[in-house]
Amino acid sequence: MEKNIAADIKEKIQNELGLLHIEVINNSHLHQHHSSSPKTGNSHFQLIISSNELKGLSRIQIHKKIYATLKQELEHTIHSLEISIND
Numbered sequence: 747m748e749k750n751i752a753a754d755i756k757e758k759i760q761n762e763l764g765l766l767h768i769e770v771i772n773n774s775h776l777h778q779h780h781s782s783s784p785k786t787g788n789s790h791f792q793l794i795i796s797s798n799e800l801k802g803l804s805r806i807q808i809h810k811k812i813y814a815t816l817k818q819e820l821e822h823t824i825h826s827l828e829i830s831i832n833d
Contacts, residue, residue: 751823755791755816762815767796773828789825797831805831 752770759765771792793812800808809829813820820827 751819752791755793755819755824758819759793759795759812759815763800763811765795765799767799769794773826789823790828791824791826792828792830794830794832797833 752772756768756770759768771794772790773792774790795808797805797808800811803811808831812827812829816824816827
């Protein structure tokens with residue numbers, strides 16, 4: 747059975763950053779024909795979060811916190827990460 751990376755990403759961000767409103771979308775199928783894609787089916791993700799939960803932080807600070815939280819995944823699993831922050 748293939749591991750559900752999207753669920754793991756969501757759980758890790760919720761646990762480490764305290765975010766309650768987060769959606770993780772696996773967009774790997776949109777990139778499977780790109781030459782640089784690892785073609786694993788678990789490589790391209792979009793995060794949609796609410797900025798209300800991270801009040802007082804700039805968008806850059808939010809991105810840095812997410813990148814730090816997902817450091818291991820970004821080094822070994824995630825090829826592309828799109829972060830959308832809703833106000």
